[in-house]
Amino acid sequence: MVSKNDLAILGGKPCIQTSFIDYNSIRSSDVKEALKVLDSGKLSRFVGTSGDFFLGGESVRSMEASWSSYFGTGFAVSCNSWTSGLWLAIGALGLEPGSEIIVSSWTMAATATTILHWNLIPVFADIDRFTFNLDPIDVESRITKRTRAIVSPDIFGQSADIESLKKICQKYDLKLVSDTAQSPGAKRNGYFAGTESDIGGYSLNYHKHIHSGEGGVAVTNSPELAQRMQLLRNHGEVIVGQNPELENQFGILGMNMRLGEIESAIAQNQLSSLNVAIESRRKAAQIFSSLIADFVGISLPALLPGNDHVYYVYGLKFNVEEIGVSRSTLVSALKAEGVPAIQEGYQNIHTLPLFHKELTYRGNKLPYSLLPRKRRRELAATQLTVAERLHQSEFVGINWCAKKYSDSEVRLLGRAFEKVWSNLNLLRKI
Ligand SMILES: Cc1ncc(COP(=O)(O)O)c(C=O)c1O
Incomplete structure (x- = not known):
């Protein structure tokens, strides 16, 4: 028997019932x-x-x-x-x-x-x-x-x-x-x-x-x-x-x-509307950050001192070892609850076929390399770069410009995260 509090990914009712309005800057x-x-x-x-x-x-x-x-x-x-x-x-x-x-x-x-x-x-x-x-x-x-x-x-x-x-x-x-x-x-x-x-x-x-x-x-x-x-x-x-x-x-x-x-x-x-656009993104990001800041295994977007952020993408990191659930299960569970425009990883362009098939860039190796094949193989066997590790296992981005979020809608996003994070024990069994 599925109850309304159950996770949507397990057949329960999605936490977010509204569909968010697409962001539209044209006036x-x-x-x-x-x-x-x-x-x-x-x-x-x-x-x-x-x-x-x-x-x-x-x-x-x-x-x-x-x-x-x-x-x-x-x-x-x-x-x-x-x-x-x-x-x-x-x-x-x-x-x-x-x-x-x-x-x-x-x-x-x-x-x-x-x-x-x-x-x-x-x-x-x-x-x-x-x-x-x-x-x-x-x-x-x-x-x-x-x-x-x-x-x-x-x-x-x-x-x-x-x-x-x-x-x-x-x-x-x-x-x-x-x-x-x-x-x-x-x-x-x-x-x-x-x-x-x-x-x-x-x-x-x-x-x-x-x-x-x-x-x-x-x-x-x-x-x-x-x-x-x-x-x-x-x-x-x-x-x-x-x-x-x-x-x-x-x-x-x-x-x-x-x-x-x-x-x-x-x-x-x-x-002339750039400032307003940025402010609305920033406010939404601040509310959202305050709602999910304490959840286990989540790192919020980090600012380099001296920077401010205009939140084109709201970039999170999931520490899946701490959370005990795979990133793909977490993202699927959030999507099922109605969180829009959320994706795992981000493009590592050095791995595009153009570079590694056509232009002799190899595997996870960043430098353009006309190195001898043997040396390239040695390099390819070494550890992942930061970009690769983030892409493969840690990074989760929400396209913050895709939707226009009111304050109450941001709270809905927070509630979807809260629902998923309070049911991690169920997700660990998937
Ligand atoms: C980092 C970055 N560089 C370049 C571009 C290319 O811009 P355009 O789509 O206007 O050609 C984009 C587009 O999204 C981008 O995100």
Whole structure:
């Protein structure tokens, strides 16, 4: 006989009976801005040749001005996705093919694949087990005479340890690119994540705190890097009105990575709602943390001192030895109780088939390796990296941007955890 207090995974009634509303950052003012552009009939004003519109139309330029002013950077360069932004950023560094770029192994694929697009070599580094961002000590251990740059994600909503990475860059004369796709508005020691590197930038895809469907914005304080990104974004042909020496400059391998006027107008207006979006995520995270903080075997999201968090993902660690139940059983039990958007593990990009099948990256080994086969086998037999261990057995992420949680709904999430955690003895028998 199943009672209503029984775990849903065992046939009981789910603790959460409502379905949460999908998070939607688009407001009527965004619609109005988009309609204004539609009414104008000019949905993109870019021209690929010399002329006033080489740098885009009114909405593109106005949006870029708002972004650079908000983030406090000299320049903002919009583009049609943040993957494109990474491509522009890495291309703008102008590195010699075959140079190595150190990159996190715990991120989204584009952080590393855009390096390959420039015939450069991503060298994967391990992460800090508390913040999930690059571990500076591991980064330094991977520097070779071919290393030229570091690409550092600000993962899940908080900044990487940017001062330590900058020190490494100064010591070895490297460039630093921040992939702040997931963390617009996060701050480190009072500065916006993404703004302390040579180039940083944000994604405007649908899943983020604010969005324009697709889109990205790169930020930099360097006029040279900004110009190179503007050139690369628009076929690499010419640039107008900023530096006469660049007029009619050919020979840079450009692309079309231009953002449309509608998306730009939406993105500009969305920026005005970023603070509110972040605050609501933060408040929900704080309530949720207070509800589950004392449960056995759970580690809450950890903040690097000096950071604040914008909670794109609410990242937990389960100590399954302490809990005595497997991670997959726990996550299944939570899902059965109605907890949405919860997943085990996170992408270890060095294990993607692209890298380990096509490009001789091997097993759990992070460095790009043209090492002899025997040496690679020896390395593969050694212990897991932090990223691998988190992915395989400890990490559980709740996509905090997927739903709009009211305070009472967050309490429901807490109750689902409480129900599961008070019935661990039953789960141990599964
Ligand atoms: C860490 C990270 N880098 C890069 C990207 C790529 O951004 P986009 O989807 O705008 O191309 C994403 C997208 O989610 C991301 O999370």
